Amino acid sequence: MDKTKDLLYLTVLVRSLRRLAEAAGQSLSDDLFSLTNQTEQSFLPLIQKAEALSFGDNEYPDKGYHIAKDSRMRCLLEQIKTRKDALDYFQPMMPVALSTSFFPVKEKGSGEEIGKIWAKVKENLDNLQKTDIRVLAENILNILFRFTITVPSSTQSLDVSLYDQARTAASIGISLYDLHDSKDEHEDCEFRLIGGDFSGIQKYIYQIVSKYAGKNLKGRSFYLGLLSDAVVRTLLKELSLYRANIIYNSGGCFYILAANTKRVKERLNETIAEIEKAIFKAHGTDLYVAIDSVALSASEVANRGGKRTLSNIWQELFAMRDKRKNARYAAALLSDYDQFFVPQKVDGTKRDVITGEDFIEGEKAVSFVNETYISALNNDQIKIGKALMTADILAVSNKPIDFLKDKASVCPAQLGVYYYLTQESDITANIDAVQKQGGDLTLILLNGKDFKGDYVLEKYMTYNICSMQFYGGNRFNGNTYEEMCDNEGFSRLGVLRMDVDNLGSIFQGGIPEAKASLSRFAALSRSFDYFFSGYLNVICAEYGRDARSFIVYSGGDDVFIVGSWDTTIEIAQQIQADFHRYTCFNPAFSISGGIAILGSKFPIIAGAAESAEEEERAKEHECGGNKKDSISFFSMPLSWKKEYPSVEKLKDDIAGLLFSDSLPKSFLSKIMEHAMNAGFKNHKVSNYQVYWHLAYDLKRMKERYKSSKETLSLLDKCINEVCHTNGQLDGRKITTSYNSLELWAFACRWAELKYRAKTTK
Numbered sequence: 001m002d003k004t005k006d007l008l009y010l011t012v013l014v015r016s017l018r019r020l021a022e023a024a025g026q027s028l029s030d031d032l033f034s035l036t037n038q039t040e041q042s043f044l045p046l047i048q049k050a051e052a053l054s055f056g057d058n059e060y061p062d063k064g065y066h067i068a069k070d071s072r073m074r075c076l077l078e079q080i081k082t083r084k085d086a087l088d089y090f091q092p093m094m095p096v097a098l099s100t101s102f103f104p105v106k107e108k109g110s111g112e113e114i115g116k117i118w119a120k121v122k123e124n125l126d127n128l129q130k131t132d133i134r135v136l137a138e139n140i141l142n143i144l145f146r147f148t149i150t151v152p153s154s155t156q157s158l159d160v161s162l163y164d165q166a167r168t169a170a171s172i173g174i175s176l177y178d179l180h181d182s183k184d185e186h187e188d189c190e191f192r193l194i195g196g197d198f199s200g201i202q203k204y205i206y207q208i209v210s211k212y213a214g215k216n217l218k219g220r221s222f223y224l225g226l227l228s229d230a231v232v233r234t235l236l237k238e239l240s241l242y243r244a245n246i247i248y249n250s251g252g253c254f255y256i257l258a259a260n261t262k263r264v265k266e267r268l269n270e271t272i273a274e275i276e277k278a279i280f281k282a283h284g285t286d287l288y289v290a291i292d293s294v295a296l297s298a299s300e301v302a303n304r305g306g307k308r309t310l311s312n313i314w315q316e317l318f319a320m321r322d323k324r325k326n327a328r329y330a331a332a333l334l335s336d337y338d339q340f341f342v343p344q345k346v347d348g349t350k351r352d353v354i355t356g357e358d359f360i361e362g363e364k365a366v367s368f369v370n371e372t373y374i375s376a377l378n379n380d381q382i383k384i385g386k387a388l389m390t391a392d393i394l395a396v397s398n399k400p401i402d403f404l405k406d407k408a409s410v411c412p413a414q415l416g417v418y419y420y421l422t423q424e425s426d427i428t429a430n431i432d433a434v435q436k437q438g439g440d441l442t443l444i445l446l447n448g449k450d451f452k453g454d455y456v457l458e459k460y461m462t463y464n465i466c467s468m469q470f471y472g473g474n475r476f477n478g479n480t481y482e483e484m485c486d487n488e489g490f491s492r493l494g495v496l497r498m499d500v501d502n503l504g505s506i507f508q509g510g511i512p513e514a515k516a517s518l519s520r521f522a523a524l525s526r527s528f529d530y531f532f533s534g535y536l537n538v539i540c541a542e543y544g545r546d547a548r549s550f551i552v553y554s555g556g557d558d559v560f561i562v563g564s565w566d567t568t569i570e571i572a573q574q575i576q577a578d579f580h581r582y583t584c585f586n587p588a589f590s591i592s593g594g595i596a597i598l599g600s601k602f603p604i605i606a607g608a609a610e611s612a613e614e615e616e617r618a619k620e621h622e623c624g625g626n627k628k629d630s631i632s633f634f635s636m637p638l639s640w641k642k643e644y645p646s647v648e649k650l651k652d653d654i655a656g657l658l659f660s661d662s663l664p665k666s667f668l669s670k671i672m673e674h675a676m677n678a679g680f681k682n683h684k685v686s687n688y689q690v691y692w693h694l695a696y697d698l699k700r701m702k703e704r705y706k707s708s709k710e711t712l713s714l715l716d717k718c719i720n721e722v723c724h725t726n727g728q729l730d731g732r733k734i735t736t737s738y739n740s741l742e743l744w745a746f747a748c749r750w751a752e753l754k755y756r757a758k759t760t761k
């Protein structure tokens with residue numbers, strides 16, 4: 001790296017720190033001032049321009065951005081789609097933590113919090129070495145992440161955190177420096193936004209046919225995150241960029257800002273070809289990453305007066321990536337026809353027990369259980385899955401690490417980035433070797449030490465780059481599917497898939513045009529990553545749910561969880577409720593999901609397909625004029641707000657009477673049988689005899705249970721709502737297009753599972 005460029009990177013970050021110190025009535029240390037003062041004076045116009053553009057300001061002179069001591073950060077999520085009923089939610093000023101205490105609130109706070117934040121920042125700054133400028137700058141960026149994503153960047157931009165503004169300003173400043181250094185003509189487009197998106201992720205995760213799926217799923221999912229990270233690190237290395245240049249990287253999707261220079265364009269095309277070749281060699285056509293880029297001007301970065309808005313630019317980049325997906329491996333097809341179309345010789349004696357695929361001649365086969373074999377990569381993934389149960393540190397290097405060679409490790413697609421899952425005790429035991437690695441070794445604390453926000457890596461910041469990372473992966477205890485679901489005779493597996501509705505339109509037009517800026521797009525992306533890669537672990541850990549479920553995949557806005565059937569329903573409901581709260585109850589945000597409820601031995605690849613079908617039903621569901629925002633299981637989608645609560649309440653009432661022996665099990669079979677015979681067409685009964693038969697059956701049942709007021713009330717409600725007053729459920733009016741009999745049958749089926757689970761213990 002260029003030393004002047006390193007210093008420029010550091011200087012932009014230090015200027016953001018200075019604003020924080022001044023707000024707390026303090027000042028920066030002399031050593032940081034002396035390190036950056038000369039660079040600041042030499043590049044002041046460039047730095048001021050970078051800061052202005054990061055704020056979405058096209059006026060380059062320094063306007064004196066500052067942070068008021070009593071200012072509190074407004075929540076950006078509240079303002080998406082310019083909602084009219086804004087309730088003024090604020091972000092609690094605190095270090096990042098996986099907890100509901102980190103969620104937006106209406107209270108502004110006392111105004112004293114910023115002093116506490118600065119004290120934490122200063123404590124960490126004092127521990128940093130000042131010799132390797134790149135390591136120092138990257139560690140300061142990580143300190144800003146930990147402590148300032150809840151601090152407003154300035155009084156002019158209360159909805160943008162100091163962290164997001166600092167990293168965006170740094171990425172713009174680095175790009176402007178590269179442009180200045182290259183002296184290239186750039187046709188009024190100073191910047192290049194690079195976007196990448198993996199395809200085949202879902203298919204790759206679930207491409208498991210054997211009973212050993214549980215051993216491989218977690219490691220396979222985590223591996224995909226490492227593969228995406230390795231691609232990003234490769235691009236940063238080849239384009240001479242820093243971590244601050246990453247606008248977003250999660251869920252198999254990433255964005256990087258760079259200069260629009262001749263070198264960047266040429267090296268980017270070369271690196272894309274190299275990455276495609278490496279991934280194809282490792283994974284064939286199973287996985288593909290579509291990488292493309294679009295040039296944009298300073299005015300467009302600021303979203304002020306350019307030919308296109310930032311929203312237009314995102315749409316353009318999405319379209320370019322999709323075009324690449326439709327022509328994947330086009331260059332490789334031309335250069336190596338045989339690789340794609342000439343059948344490869346297979347071993348014929350061995351087959352991978354995990355995927356069911358034959359080994360190619362010469363491919364390494366690793367001995368597995370019961371005289372079976374798996375590929376070397378599957379073996380690595382299984383080791384990763386096991387290591388994730390106890391590992392708290394992910395060590396990353398551009399070369400193999402000898403003292404960690406016995407740890408679970410992988411070099412995704414042989415891209416030259418090595419990942420090791422380890423623990424702090426291993427790092428401490430080899431501290432001399434760790435320090436010798438210097439900036440070539442990055443130590444990443446996974447999920448903030450069991451989601452509590454504790455940080456143990458400060459002592460390693462002297463020599464190495466240290467950070468923290470969220471990943472969707474609760475502390476899985478190693479239970480098989482049967483053990484998670486076992487209920488002494490009754491076992492059902494739940495396969496849950498969820499994602500945010502209309503996310504593409506939110507990114508392309510959700511931020512009000514007057515406020516659209518690169519820093520806000522970066523903040524929006526980070527907000528989703530926090531919830532799905534980080535906070536989701538808390539939901540799965542609550543009430544011991546992690547013993548009866550585990551997160552197979554969670555990142556970006558996608559969720560895939562496997563567990564006991566009742567636990568997955570609980571988790572889905574909690575995700576929806578907490579996501580609604582996290583997004584300030586903004587109606588622009590909703591989340592839909594599907595749950596396949598299956599036997600515990602059901603093949604996971606088929607379960608994944610069934611849950612995808614359920615999720616699609618939820619996405620297509622319409623209730624009260626609103627589409628999506630639904631959950632689907634038993635092949636029947638329900639609106640989270642309008643239908644699900646009433647059906648859940650009815651299910652609990654039915655189950656309660658069953659448990660107290662106040663209602664016969666035959667009630668369930670009668671209702672479900674009548675629903676099957678109703679001949680529903682567009683939710684209307686076509687077989688009218690159902691009404692008479694149902695009324696007759698339930699009136700006879702009333703005679704047998706007339707001593708129970710609760711039972712009589714339930715039976716009367718069922719007769720009345722099904723036969724007379726459609727549009728009610730459990731005595732309350734409900735907004736729905738379903739016939740009441742459909743909803744009663746659904747509640748009965750749900751209650752039956754609950755009853756069987758409890759009575760077979």
